[in-house]
Each structure stands twice: as structure tokens, then as C-alpha cells.
Amino acid sequence: xxxxxxxxxxxxxxxxxxxxxxxxxxxxxxxxxxxxxxxxxxxxxxxxxxxxxxxxxxxxxxxxxxxxxxxxxxxxxxxxxxxxxxxxxxxxxxxxxxxxxxxxxxxxxxxxxxxxxxxxxxxxxxxxxxxxxxxxxxxxxxxxxxxxxxxxxxxxxxxxxxxxxxxxxxxxxxxxxxxxxxxxxxxxxxxxxxxxxxxxxxxxxxxxxxxxxxxxxxxxxxxxxxxxxxxxxxxxxxxxxxxxxxxxxxxxxxxxxxxxxxxxxxxxxxxxxxxxxxxxxxxxxxxxxxxxxxxxxxxxxxxxxxxxxxxxxxxxxxxxxxxxxxxxxxxxxxxxxxxxxxxxxxxxxxxxxxxxxxxxxxxxxxxxxxxxxxxxxxxxxxxxxxxxxxxxxxxxxxxxxxxxxxxxxxxxxxxxxxxxxxxx
Numbered sequence: 001x002x003x004x005x006x007x008x009x010x011x012x013x014x015x016x017x018x019x020x021x022x023x024x025x026x027x028x029x030x031x032x033x034x035x036x037x038x039x040x041x042x043x044x045x046x047x048x049x050x051x052x053x054x055x056x057x058x059x060x061x062x063x064x065x066x067x068x069x070x071x072x073x074x075x076x077x078x079x080x081x082x083x084x085x086x087x088x089x090x091x092x093x094x095x096x097x098x099x100x101x102x103x104x105x106x107x108x109x110x111x112x113x114x115x116x117x118x119x120x121x122x123x124x125x126x127x128x129x130x131x132x133x134x135x136x137x138x139x140x141x142x143x144x145x146x147x148x149x150x151x152x153x154x155x156x157x158x159x160x161x162x163x164x165x166x167x168x169x170x171x172x173x174x175x176x177x178x179x180x181x182x183x184x185x186x187x188x189x190x191x192x193x194x195x196x197x198x199x200x201x202x203x204x205x206x207x208x209x210x211x212x213x214x215x216x217x218x219x220x221x222x223x224x225x226x227x228x229x230x231x232x233x234x235x236x237x238x239x240x241x242x243x244x245x246x247x248x249x250x251x252x253x254x255x256x257x258x259x260x261x262x263x264x265x266x267x268x269x270x271x272x273x274x275x276x277x278x279x280x281x282x283x284x285x286x287x288x289x290x291x292x293x294x295x296x297x298x299x300x301x302x303x304x305x306x307x308x309x310x311x312x313x314x315x316x317x318x319x320x321x322x323x324x325x326x327x328x329x330x331x332x333x334x335x336x337x338x339x340x341x342x343x344x345x346x347x348x349x350x351x352x353x354x355x356x357x358x359x360x361x362x363x364x365x366x367x368x369x370x371x372x373x374x375x376x377x378x379x380x381x382x383x384x385x386x387x388x389x390x391x392x393x394x395x396x397x398x399x400x401x402x403x404x405x406x407x408x409x410x411x412x413x414x415x416x417x418x419x420x421x422x423x424x
Contacts, residue, residue: 029125029126029127029146029359030124030125030264030265030267030289031075031077031102031123031124031125031126032057032124033075033387033415033417034053034056034075034102034104034122034123034124035051035053035056035057035071035073035104035106035383035417035419036073036370036372036383036384036385036417036418036419037049037051037053037338037340037370037372037383037385037419038051038053038057039075039342039368039370039385039387039415039417040328040330040338040340040341040342040368040369040370040371040372040383040385041283041326041328041329041330041340041341041342041368041370042326042327042328042342042343042344042366042367042368042387043057043285043326043328043342043344044271044273044283044284044285044326044327044328044342044344045057045058045271045283045285045328046058046211046223046224046225046269046270046271046283046285047213047221047222047223047271047272047273047283047285048061048064048213048221048223048271048273048281048283049061050064050065051069051071051106051383051419051421052065052069052070052071052106052107052108052118052120052421053071053104053106053120053419054108055106055108055118055119055120055152055154055166055168056104056106056120056122056124056152056168057225057269058166058211058212058213058223058224058225058269058271059118059154059155059156059166059167059168059209059210059211059225060156060164060165060166060211060212060213060223060225061156061164061166061211061213061223062108062110062116062117062118062154062155062156062164062166063110063113063114063115063116063156063157063158063164063165063166063213064158064164064213065108065110065116066110066113066423067109067110067423067424068107068108068109068422068423068424069106069107069108069109069110069421069422069423069424070105070106070107070108070421070422071104071105071106071107071381071419071420071421071422072103072104072105072106072419072420072421073103073104073105073383073417073418073419073420074101074102074103074104074417074418075101075102075103075104075415075416075417076099076100076101076415076416076417077099077100077101077102077413077414077415078099078413078414078415078416079411079412079413080411080412080413081129081360081409081411082409082410082411083131083135083357083360083407083408083409084407084408085405085406085407085408086395086406086407086408098128098130100128102122102123102126103121103122103123104120104121104122104123104419105120105121105122106118106119106120106121106152107119107120113158113161114157114158114159115155115156115157115158116155116156116157116158116166117154117155118152118153118154118155118156118168119151119152119153119154120151120152120154120168121149121150121151121152122149122150122152123147123148123149123150124148124150125146125148125150125172125174125264126146126147126148127144127145127146127359128144128145128146129143129144129145129358129359129360130142130143130144131143131357133181135357141178141179141180141356141357141358142179142180142181142196143177143178143179144177144178144179144358144359145175145176145177145178146174146175146176146177147174147175147176148172148173148174148264149172149173149174150170150171150172151170151171151172152168152169152170153168153169153171154166154167154168154169154209155167155168156211161215162214162215162216163212163213163214163215164212164213165210165211165212165213166210166211166212166213167208167209167210167211168208168209168210169206169207169208170206170207170208170209170227170228170230171204171205171206172204172205172206172207172230172232173202173204174202174203174204174205174232174234175200175201175202175203176199176200176201176202176203176234176260176262177198177199177200177201178198178199178299178358179196179197179198179199180196180197181195181196182195182196182197195241195242196241196242197239197240197241197242198239198240198241198242199238199239199240199258199260199299200238200240201234201235201238201258201260202234203232203233203234203235204232205230205231205232205264206230207227207228207229207230207264208227208228209225209226209227209228210225210226211223211224211225211226212224212225219274219275220272220273220274221271221272221273221274221275221283222271222272222273223269223270223271223272223273224269224270224271225267225268225269226266226267226268226269227266227267227269228266229263229264229265229266229290229293230263230264231261231262231263232261232262232263232264233259233261234259234260234261234262235257235258235259235260238255238257239255239256239257239258239299239301240255241255256301257301258299258300258301259299259300260297260298260299260300262294262297263293263294264293265289265290265291265292265293265294266289266290266293267287267288267289267290268287268288268289268290269285269286269287269288270285270286270287271283271284271285271286272284279331279332279333280329280330280331280332281329281330281331282327282328282329282330283327283328283329284325284326284327285324285325285326285327285328285344286323286324286325286326287323287324287326288321288322288323288324289321289322289323289324289349290321291319291320291321291322291349292318292319292320292321294317294318294319294349295316295317295318296315296316296317296318297315297317297358297359298315298316299315316354317350317354317359318351318353318354319349319350319351319354320349320350320351321349322346322347322348322349323347324344324345324346324347325344325345325346326342326343326344327342327343327344328340328341328342329341329342335374335376336373336374336375336376337371337372337373337374338370338371338372338373338374338383339370339371339372340368340369340370340371340372340385341368341369341370342367342368342369343365343366343367343368344365344366345363345364345365345366346363346364346365346366347363348361348362348363348364348394349361350362352396352397355394355396355407355409356405357405357407360407360409360411361391362391362392362393362394362409362411363391363392363394364389364390364391364392365389365390365392366387366388366389366390367387367388368385368386368387368388369385369386370383370384370385370386370417371383371384371385372384379422379423379424380420380421380422381419381420381421381422381423382418382419382420382421383417383418383419383420383421384416384417384418384419385415385416385417386414386415386416386417387414387415387417388412388413388414388415389412389413389414389415390412391409391410391411391412391413393408393409393410394408394409395407395408395409
């Protein structure tokens, strides 16, 4: 029976990969909420996580699992972005609110209590944002969609019971789409008419993560993990211009290739946890994200000799390195039931001088809760979690020539997760 279930779970994992991945909303453009058991503790899991998703959070943890473990699930994200002009008090609108789902799956196998191998798939960097037609800054950005589905191949080694080390290779096939609406003079009607510029591009990047898991004394758990930056060159992308009928001058606005460069940040995580009781575990995590690698989001066009299409400095980001603080708890009132709680604070990386409607962000607080059920006879698991993220209201004064524009942003997000697992 167990072999049959194992085959069935493996087939489901393959099917889930085939379904692809959807972009989501997150810190900056990072989405770490990709496992229900971890999110129930608000991702305070660097020191200890008894799930195959540890290949994503701290690969060293794979060596502390037993046998074959697999899980698959999804993160449903429902974001709410609202904009208003703090100068005029008008122009209020909300980004189009659409729930998206980001799938995740993980599988590991531990050889005895010494070594482990694992694979995984998720989408940790993603963004989907679309402003309604008529948005007053749609000439800068009307919509943006970023997807970075990632494959993980990792291993871990446990030379002594108190220490494990692990590493993971990450392969990312990324895609980027951006839409701007532009006004151009129409020769036929002698008026300004709306057109658009649509960019679509893709790139492949490779990175790595390493981790250490320590059990120096009984009941004490310590974890350290590092995820490397990954650079993407979205080159030879397709820039397509849709111009109003009768546009007088089309010499600059013609379809052509281009280049957008983006680098995802390094992330350093430290966690310390303690088994307060036999059935109660608490953990505190500190994450430091090196967002300073994100300098700009400028599109360099292949055929723009007069620099008509690229305005110098308009797409500067200059994000800052930021900390995140997390606290999580795991309580097992029964051997087959897990109750999880968590919360924390995340500081925004976006400075006022580059805050813009393509990537609106603010410092936020978050709380989470989750439940887990284990059917031991068949090794089946089911975990569910909910997280609420509240963004502190933020007003930015705007820059020169209205870029970035003055704005007040109010945001929140609801995340619902489900993860089904199997242990053999």
C-alpha cells in the first residue's frame, strides 16, 4: 500500500510541475511563503523544520529527516494595493485585485542518519501588478509581471549527530513583462491619442544556497543559511509599440529588441530554537536581505539613437539592505496534530526617492496560524496555513519632473496555503 501511495505522490509532483507557476506578491518582489508548515510559523524555520521544504529554507536540515519525504501544495495570494495623490487629494484608485497561486513541491531522501539528497520546485521571486486603465501614472507603468520559477537540486551531510551541512543548486528560468501607455500626437485628428509599449523578455540564471544545522546541546537548535544572488540579463526582448491611427512620427516608436538587467538579492538567515516542552517548540529567526544589488529597472533599447525612449534616471531603484524579524511556535497537543503560530516585522527596502507604482512597497507586520495532521499508518500529512500582511501606510513626496510621482499607498495581503505530504 505504501509503495502505491509513493508512486501516486511522485506522479502528482510531476503533474504539479507541469502546471507551471504563477507570479505572486511579496516583500519587495520576494515570496518565501512556499510551504504551509513553514508559514504557520511565519517562516521561523531556519534552525528546525521537519519537512522536505527544508531544502528551500536551510538545506542542511535534510540530513535530520528520515527516509523518503515528499510534499506538494500551493500558495494563494490575494493582494490589495491602493493609490492616492497626496498633493491634490484625488486620483485615488486600486490596482486590479486578482488572486494568484504559486505552486511548490519538494522531495528528499535520507540515507540512514548521515546523508540526504533532495529536489524542489517553487517560485520565490515574483510579482504581478496591473493598474486600471486611466491610472494617472500609466505612462510610467500600467502593468508588470515577473516570474522566476526555480528548480532545486541539493544534498546534505551529517558527520556527527550534532552537526549537518547542506548545499543546493538553483536553476531559474525567468520571464519579465512590462506595459506602458503612452500619448502621442495624431496627425489625422490633431490630438493626443493613447498607444502602448509592451516588453516581453526571458532569461536563465543559476545560483546556490548553503546551510548549517547545529544541535550543540539537547533541545537547542541553531541554523544558518545563505542564498546567493542571481543576475539575469533579459536581452533581445521584444519591445512592441501599438500606436494610435494616424500617428505623425513613428521613427522612434518601432518594434525592436532591448535589454533589462536584474539581480535578485543575497539572503542571510539565522535561527535559534528551543524545545521548551516535549510538545512545544519556539524559534526566533533573523533574515538580512541584500536588496542593494537592485539598482535600476531600465530598459535599454537596441535602436534608440536619440534616447527618446529611455529617460536617464527614471527607472532608478537603489534599494537598501533590510532586516526581517520572525517568531514562530509549534505545539503538538496530540501526536498526530500540530498547531502553529507566528508573526514578525519586515522593513521595506524601497527609499522614498525611488518609490514608484511599478513596485510599491512599505514596511509591514505579519501574523500567521496553521494546522497540521499526520495519518501515521500511511505516512500521510496535510498542512494548512493563513498569513495576514499589513503594510504600514506610506506617503512619498515625489521627485524631479514627477518621477517618481508623489503618492500615498495603502496595502495589505492575505495568503492561504495548503501542502500535502508523504513520508516513507
